[in-house]
Amino acid sequence: MTGSVLALSGGVGGAKLALGLARLLDAGSLTVIANTGDDFRHLGLDICPDIDTLVYTLADLADPLQGWGRRDETWNFMAALERIGGETWFRLGDADLAMHVERTRRLAAGETLTAITDDLRQRLGITARIAPMSDEPVRTRLLTDAGWLDFQTYFVRRRCGPVVYSLDYAGAASAQPSPVLLAALTDANLRAVVICPSNPFLSIAPLLAMPEVRRALASCAAPVVAVSPIIGGQAVKGPTAKLMEELGLEVSSAGIAKHYGELIDALVVDIQDAQTAAPAGVEVIAAPTLMLSLDDRERLAHVVLAAADRVAAARRLTPSS
Amino acid sequence: MTGSVLALSGGVGGAKLALGLARLLDAGSLTVIANTGDDFRHLGLDICPDIDTLVYTLADLADPLQGWGRRDETWNFMAALERIGGETWFRLGDADLAMHVERTRRLAAGETLTAITDDLRQRLGITARIAPMSDEPVRTRLLTDAGWLDFQTYFVRRRCGPVVYSLDYAGAASAQPSPVLLAALTDANLRAVVICPSNPFLSIAPLLAMPEVRRALASCAAPVVAVSPIIGGQAVKGPTAKLMEELGLEVSSAGIAKHYGELIDALVVDIQDAQTAAPAGVEVIAAPTLMLSLDDRERLAHVVLAAADRVAAARRLTPSS
Numbered sequence: 001m002t003g004s005v006l007a008l009s010g011g012v013g014g015a016k017l018a019l020g021l022a023r024l025l026d027a028g029s030l031t032v033i034a035n036t037g038d039d040f041r042h043l044g045l046d047i048c049p050d051i052d053t054l055v056y057t058l059a060d061l062a063d064p065l066q067g068w069g070r071r072d073e074t075w076n077f078m079a080a081l082e083r084i085g086g087e088t089w090f091r092l093g094d095a096d097l098a099m100h101v102e103r104t105r106r107l108a109a110g111e112t113l114t115a116i117t118d119d120l121r122q123r124l125g126i127t128a129r130i131a132p133m134s135d136e137p138v139r140t141r142l143l144t145d146a147g148w149l150d151f152q153t154y155f156v157r158r159r160c161g162p163v164v165y166s167l168d169y170a171g172a173a174s175a176q177p178s179p180v181l182l183a184a185l186t187d188a189n190l191r192a193v194v195i196c197p198s199n200p201f202l203s204i205a206p207l208l209a210m211p212e213v214r215r216a217l218a219s220c221a222a223p224v225v226a227v228s229p230i231i232g233g234q235a236v237k238g239p240t241a242k243l244m245e246e247l248g249l250e251v252s253s254a255g256i257a258k259h260y261g262e263l264i265d266a267l268v269v270d271i272q273d274a275q276t277a278a279p280a281g282v283e284v285i286a287a288p289t290l291m292l293s294l295d296d297r298e299r300l301a302h303v304v305l306a307a308a309d310r311v312a313a314a315r316r317l318t319p320s321s
Numbered sequence: 322m323t324g325s326v327l328a329l330s331g332g333v334g335g336a337k338l339a340l341g342l343a344r345l346l347d348a349g350s351l352t353v354i355a356n357t358g359d360d361f362r363h364l365g366l367d368i369c370p371d372i373d374t375l376v377y378t379l380a381d382l383a384d385p386l387q388g389w390g391r392r393d394e395t396w397n398f399m400a401a402l403e404r405i406g407g408e409t410w411f412r413l414g415d416a417d418l419a420m421h422v423e424r425t426r427r428l429a430a431g432e433t434l435t436a437i438t439d440d441l442r443q444r445l446g447i448t449a450r451i452a453p454m455s456d457e458p459v460r461t462r463l464l465t466d467a468g469w470l471d472f473q474t475y476f477v478r479r480r481c482g483p484v485v486y487s488l489d490y491a492g493a494a495s496a497q498p499s500p501v502l503l504a505a506l507t508d509a510n511l512r513a514v515v516i517c518p519s520n521p522f523l524s525i526a527p528l529l530a531m532p533e534v535r536r537a538l539a540s541c542a543a544p545v546v547a548v549s550p551i552i553g554g555q556a557v558k559g560p561t562a563k564l565m566e567e568l569g570l571e572v573s574s575a576g577i578a579k580h581y582g583e584l585i586d587a588l589v590v591d592i593q594d595a596q597t598a599a600p601a602g603v604e605v606i607a608a609p610t611l612m613l614s615l616d617d618r619e620r621l622a623h624v625v626l627a628a629a630d631r632v633a634a635a636r637r638l639t640p641s642s
Contacts, residue, residue, distance in 0.1 A: 074397050084441050085440070093397075099405065101365065
């Protein structure tokens with residue numbers, strides 16, 4: 001199969017599948033759109049955690065244990081910063097800092113985040129296109145029992161402790177999606193849109209909160225396949241399960257299927273959750289979704305692409321759908 | 322002897338004497354004013370090389386070999402920056418970066434460089450006061466055979482290669498000196514003003530180019546003692562000799578004596594230069610001025626303070642002077 005593939009991703013979990021896709025697909029045929037709802041300004045630097053996790057993962061620079069940050073990282077900046085009274089709750093590694101400093105400088109010089117990200121990923125030898133969801137700020141904020149919190153305050157500083165009542169994606173309603181995202185969605189050669197197993201509420205929702213993205217995705221000719229981040233009622237990583245409970249949602253892949261509802265054509269769930277119920281029009285595919293090894297990533301990417309191709313083939317047989 | 326001491330300093334050479342002074346004097350009685358003519362904005366960061374060299378030296382954090390930067394420094398930021406195409410001609414160590422990032426953030430938040438510097442030196446356990454010469458930008462620029470160059474472009478990027486025709490201290494004519502500098506100069510208890518063996522044209526001249534500093538120094542009741550950075554017709558470090566030659570000045574301690582002229586009461590020269598001629602009113606004191614060991618620094622500081630005290634005692638005997 002040829003054709004382009006568009007992946008929508010948050011950080012660690014999404015980046016794992018993105019890497020699997022990148023290894024299966026021809027150079028240049030994959031576009032990965034990163035959530036920027038987690039972005040923030042810290043220590044005067046513009047920090048884009050999900051872009052960097054994707055870049056490090058696809059450039060084989062990521063820390064293999066924690067999944068974010070860089071392998072063989074050192075922390076002398078942080079130690080020196082602590083000694084002079086700087087804020088240290090968000091840990092920035094010495095090598096990682098280069099991305100933030102250089103990005104901040106280039107943004108201040110007037111370049112777009114899309115252009116900077118595309119240049120950086122090329123310099124690091126990544127053949128897949130990586131782009132932010134928008135060049136305009138969209139910021140995820142959470143209404144919690146500790147009041148409104150910025151994403152990183154909730155996620156890192158407060159370690160997801162506060163109970164979440166609701167979420168807001170400030171700026172999303174008016175943000176123009178990145179031209180890379182719109183071009184990918186309207187590519188006549190588009191084979192599949194993949195919603196990575198990232199947190200649907202924290203990582204994918206900011207993207208879908210841009211009306212133009214939702215519209216383009218709904219009218220997109222290619223199959224849309226999501227991968228559930230829930231395995232056996234538990235989130236593989238991060239606060240997905242806790243957050244779903246607090247929002248009164250069913251912590252299961254069926255809950256994920258309901259959440260993405262009419263946006264998707266297929267949902268890949270873990271083999272533990274093979275019996276997942278899904279709304280009409282959503283095919284459920286069971287496969288091992290835990291990605292520990294590189295092989296796991298490629299295998300899951302293969303399952304996702306096969307699901308998309310099956311949906312497309314079925315459409316060709318029943319063109320009225 | 323009691324009383325306060327004010328030292329005017331550039332980077333490495335000046336910091337060595339400042340450390341000697343700090344070790345001899347009571348806690349809190351030394352104020353060191355740093356040249357800020359070398360400051361620049363690089364990679365979006367506000368960098369103050371002379372302040373940092375003073376801070377690192379007085380906090381015993383300086384690299385003992387090169388005299389600037391931090392001991393046990395790592396360079397992973399720089400390596401990562403190079404890989405993504407950033408500018409690497411000015412080398413910033415991982416721990417050193419903490420100073421630049423935190424200073425830049427606090428300046429952007431509206432704090433003065435004087436306040437930030439005072440807080441940072443206290444956090445690092447330095448009892449001497451360290452302050453910038455001004456909170457307003459003064460920038461040393463050089464007219465060279467390669468055109469006008471910013472100081473760091475000349476000094477680091479071009480390694481002092483271009484021939485210098487003249488110097489300009491942009492902003493000095495209108496810059497308000499730091500309140501710390503003015504307070505020190507008018508302190509009724511001031512024992513001595515020490516002009517450290519820094520480059521007179523690159524490190525001390527920007528300070529003296531502020532009219533208010535020149536005036537306050539001329540009318541200052543305390544003795545002013547300079548230390549020559551020239552030993553036997555050669556500069557201990559850096560471009561002082563080359564620069565003096567290019568400017569048509571005599572490369573000798575006599576040349577330094579002439580340069581500081583009526584501003585100083587005494588000039589400490591190296592024992593090699595004991596025969597240095599000086600303008601009337603400038604006492605020449607010969608002593609070992611090469612500061613290799615910590616003892617060297619303390620001994621030279623002692624010579625400088627003794628010279629100041631001798632000038633003061635002589636004044637008390639001949640009050641008409």
